[in-house]
Amino acid sequence: MSTTHRIALIPGDGIGQEVIPPATAVLDAVGARHGITFAYDSFDWSCERYAEQGAMMPADGLDRIRAHDAILLGAVGWPGVPDHVSLWGLLIPIRREFSQYVNLRPIAVMEGVASPLANAEDVDFVVVRENSEGEYSEVGGRVGRDIAIQEAIFTRTGVSRIADYAFTLAESRRGHVTSATKSNGIVHTMPFWDEIVAERAALHPDVEWRSEHIDALAAKLVLQPGRFDVIVASNLFGDILSDLAAAVAGSIGIAPSGNLNPEREFPSMFEPVHGSAPDIAGQDLANPLGAIWSAAMMLDHLGHPEAAEEITQAMRTQLAEGNRTRDLGGQAGTHQFTSELLHRL
Structure with a gap:
């Protein structure tokens, strides 16, 4: 048929x-x-x-x-x-x-494509980026010439559904999720993100997971790229991480x-x-x-x-x-x- x-x-x-x-x-x-x-x-x-x-x-x-x-x-x-x-x-x-609301970016080092890293031969992970809210909101504006305000919008629905997608995807892969956060410096939205990701993780007991601050996570993508399976991140963090990951894989041209x-x-x-x-x-x-x-x-x-x-x-x-x-x-x-x-x- x-x-x-x-x-x-x-x-x-x-x-x-x-x-x-x-x-x-x-x-x-x-x-x-x-x-x-x-x-x-x-x-x-x-x-x-x-x-x-x-x-x-x-x-x-x-x-x-x-x-x-x-x-x-x-x-x-x-x-x-x-x-x-x-x-x-x-x-x-x-x-x-x-x-x-899901931006999906598979990352793999393919034979014949040279990675700039010496330790990238086992790289095979996926970045799951929240694609509809977060830091890329239209809320904000300018006050006079010297002040610009940009609001980040995180909703329970938005965080829950991207987390659910990531954990479900991990169940079909190697069973591990890394959540990108910055709750030590961004005091409202990132603790909220962390709380909801933890709630959704409880519904997927067969998936191991951990939370990583975005700055440390960026470094680990370079130092230990083979350790990752599924990375879930907010709109801005996922945007940055996925381009970094494509560079780790050898070329943004194939991403x-x-x-x-x-x-x-x-x-x-x-x-x-x-x-x-x-x-x-x-x-x-x-x-x-x-x-x-x-x-x-x-x-x-x-x-x-x-x-x-x-x-x-x-x-x-x-x-x-x-x-x-x-x-x-x-x-x-x-x-x-x-x-x-x-x-x-």
Whole structure:
């Protein structure tokens, strides 16, 4: 029996437009073998659109993609358009309107990709970042020229559901959760976070867990990266830790992410982490692996774990055999690397 998924494509800016075609080509190749077909609707929402029309997306943009099964995003950002404009004009409205409260970032050191650390060969963990509240709130403002106030918003619902997701995920992995905190210095929100994480941990007695202050945790990610399994963190802490972790794994160019609505009441969004990279756009230099791995995460989320595993295994094999893009020390361009991966699939 065949299955059809309707996917909203937002290529975005720069190399985002170059990595989405490899991702969809891989999806189509694997889907053909598993009886999965994809119907793609592409949207030109980008900084280029903002420059021309004054908005990253149309006023009814969210309604246009609400009924899709998932969203695959390339990258957003371009010189001349402030980052907060592109973020708050596109990504954050999608994440919040569609209750994508889990940001999932798998981290693994793959054979053939050199980590800057000598002790990273056993790295395989996941950062679970709260994606809808916390430090990234709109509450605050400026008082005159000399004072700016930014409020962090933590709710019992928000902390409980991200903690539950992390503990449930750990049950399917190695059974350990590390919670990022800073309750010794942030006296209201972080003790609140700690209390709720402890409450939710009690519901998962088979999972070991510990709480780590964010500064010490950042150091341990460098000194002992192999000790971690699932890391759960607030919006800001998770944002910082996940990029640090991608660097530990050898390249932000291959790092994927998922913005998940676990209940599937709304579409989830999948995107590579690398950004739009204007300096290499249009030169066949973009590494498509971040987008391809994100597409594999999308497949898994849509209920096709075997097809997703075929993609990640082909990625691992190709990297191990030395076929790599230039950011990983190889010679392959975007098109050549993609062609070889499609051949493997």
